[in-house]
Amino acid sequence: MPPEDPRTNLPQPLLVDMTNLGMDAASLAADIRRHFNHTLGCDKHSISAHHVYHAVVIALRDRLMERWKNTHYSYQQSRCKRSYYLSMEWLMGRSLPNAMLNLGVSEATAEALQILNLNLDDIINYERDAGLGNGGLGRLAACFVDSCATLQLPVMGHGIRYEYGIFRQLIKDGNQVEEPDHWLVHGNPWELERPEFKQRVKFGGRVEYVQNGKSGLQVRWIETEDVLAIPYDLPVPGYENGTVNTVRLWKAVPTEEFDLGKFSAGLYPEAVAEKTNAENITKVLYPDDATEQGKVLRLRQQYFLTSAALQDVLRRWVRDYGEEFGEFADRSCFQLNDTHPSIAVAELMRLLMDRHALGWDAAWAITSNCMAYTNHTLLPEALEKWPVWVFREMLPRLLDIIYEINARFLSDVARRWPGDIHRQARMSIVEEGVQPQIRMAHLAIVGSFSVNGVAKLHTRLLKEGIFRDFHELWPERFNNKTNGVTPRRFLVQCNKGLNELITREIGTGWVTDLKQLQEIQKRAEDPGFRQHWLAVKKSNKKRLSVLVERQCGVRFDADAMFDVQVKRIHEYKRQTLNILHVVHLYDRIKRGDTDDWTPRCVLFAGKAAPGYWMAKRIIKFISNVAKVINSDPSTGDLLKVAFLPDYSVSAMEVIAPGTDLSEQISTAGTEASGTGNMKFMFNGAVTIGTLDGANIEIRKKVGEENFFLFGHDSEQIGRMRSGYNPMQIIQEDEDLRRVFALVESGHFNQFEPGHFDAIINSIKSPGDPWFVAADFRSFVDAQSRASAAHRDPDKWARLSIANTANCGYFSSDRTIRAYNKEIWRLRPVAPLGGNLNPMSESGVNRAALHLKG
């Protein structure tokens, strides 16, 4: 166990008189050398990439540390309102290039490494991604905290310090093979363990109600099996503004009693087994974002995170404000990233009542005024429900509270719609049935003052669809916050060429005020600028080709059109539609229909949930099609296909800059927002897409002439659900008929008969929920418009420039300003001591200048 907190006895001289560390190359080089030799104790025999990387990180971390403390002190001193972003997933990616950029020392660090004769790229590439998430929802959290720090908002993230992040994907014989991602094995120099802030989280046991003379009913949750939560803090630097916020990740460890009781009773193996039990809670990230499986361990993880986070917040509250909670809801807000942490509604009630002695009404007034819920999916199979019996065994006190919340809520519903028992059953937090279940989304909505979707269409569909009853009851609660992504990582950092070109033209203001990119729209008329633009794209395509060749052994020619679909593999995202188009192009080559051909390199990447059989079969299908096409000499340079293994945040940082055509082709009404679509747009890729999620808003901003639209819209899809006849569509479309004939002939699975029947049958089924056949024709037509446009480099340059020029709205800075204005209502707080960076405008915080926007 970590030793007890020694803070109270710290001598003053230890803390004060810190001189600020130099931000120039010489100071950095000296510190890297010192850390290498002294802190890490390396000598000429022990030189390794590992130690070099660590020495560089520690040198930068020192500089973050000063700013981290200043930020923390300024928040504390100003007694400002704070928000907490509770998320089961944090896809942070790499921290080194981000820290260099946001500290304003990218060039100085590069120079320092030159002085030391070290290679910057090698050091950057040495870092493993922090892959503590599945996809969009986890990366969104990471983009959001980047923007919060850049806007100097007092927002803290809470999550789980999984020992194993998202699995590593290998492709063997065309199939996905999963390997554990033991990302912490060599330590994580970015994290700071804070044992002094540990919390105790209870599980199991039973609830005892005792009549207590003066204070009424006293509740005791007893005979529990407790687990300790130890926080590990990650620094989140704002862009060149001196602010460093925190993402606090919790690790589960056994309590002392666990060990002592059983050890001293001679039950050594039992004691060790229980220890493992506790540690299992934060062992591994669930890699499934497709279906709710009701796994007991996952609920344990959710409660562990939520309880640790809330107790941590209340601990600080009591330290700063005492046992007085009158202003708690005015000074705290919890943003729930999907329903995963929505047990927070019941847990805050429990803590306020059982631990801080508030009555129900007071506790409810607080809870329901500081919780805010974001929904990220419309797919019914992903909506979380937990069997009541699981709750009763694992969290009996929480179940009691949920029942009470529900009883009070249902009487409100009955008052509003007397006698409408069907509505009551529909809205109830408890779904009745053979196996009653707790509907987490209903708990989240009932307990929150704000419910938001993540793109305009998504929010409208929530209000009209799955949450319709709730919207009728509380229309004012519902709001939209269209997603955004951080331009620091997904443009400045990942696309040096474009960053330099843009900055040469319009200065640096766009980095924190992305709408300024509008300025480059005019430059599209300048042939020199267009040339330059295309040259940057080409060099990024070459970088991507190197990655593809190394990983897949497929040669992509940078003169071809790079057509890219990277995202989780899911039927609704329709990688199948894309591969059918590839088969159609191949069929055209085989029948000699290649006049006015645009050479294409089609890239796929993405992980399938390990238990999602169909998604894995889709990977196999893509791989087989790729193999046949790439090895057929008649395709030559006209068509190449590759499936890049192990898609990740860092991979996207190479992929997006090298992409011409961005595939955003989900069935309309299924993709809540999408955020990959925005990363591609930043980097001058042109979208081919449906009217789904944020695509609709992207198209509106960039203009319809700069977007390749296809497919049925969500209303048409809704109407098609009855009487859908894909067989007829296939019969009547010669191209599609030929594609099916080729696939069904076994051309792509000569030695694996029947391998793709499930995929074929699903597309041919009148029950196909994703309407692949229905959108094929218009997809092919849109693709040939894209091909034609790409054959004209001038035209393509204009399309590409227009996309970057109009991407400003999709900065997560804009999204976070909206969350803050309409939900959190935080005041920005600059750190004590200002920016500390002599290289940038001294002490002036640039982001704050744009805050009004």
Ligand code: 26V
């Ligand atoms: C869902 C589930 C459901 C079953 C239980 C386990 C589990 C774990 C993760 C998820 C995440 C699915 C939700 C998600 O990632 N949604 C994506 O959120 C993005 C950010 O808002 C959005 O851009 C994507 O369109 C949406 O699919």
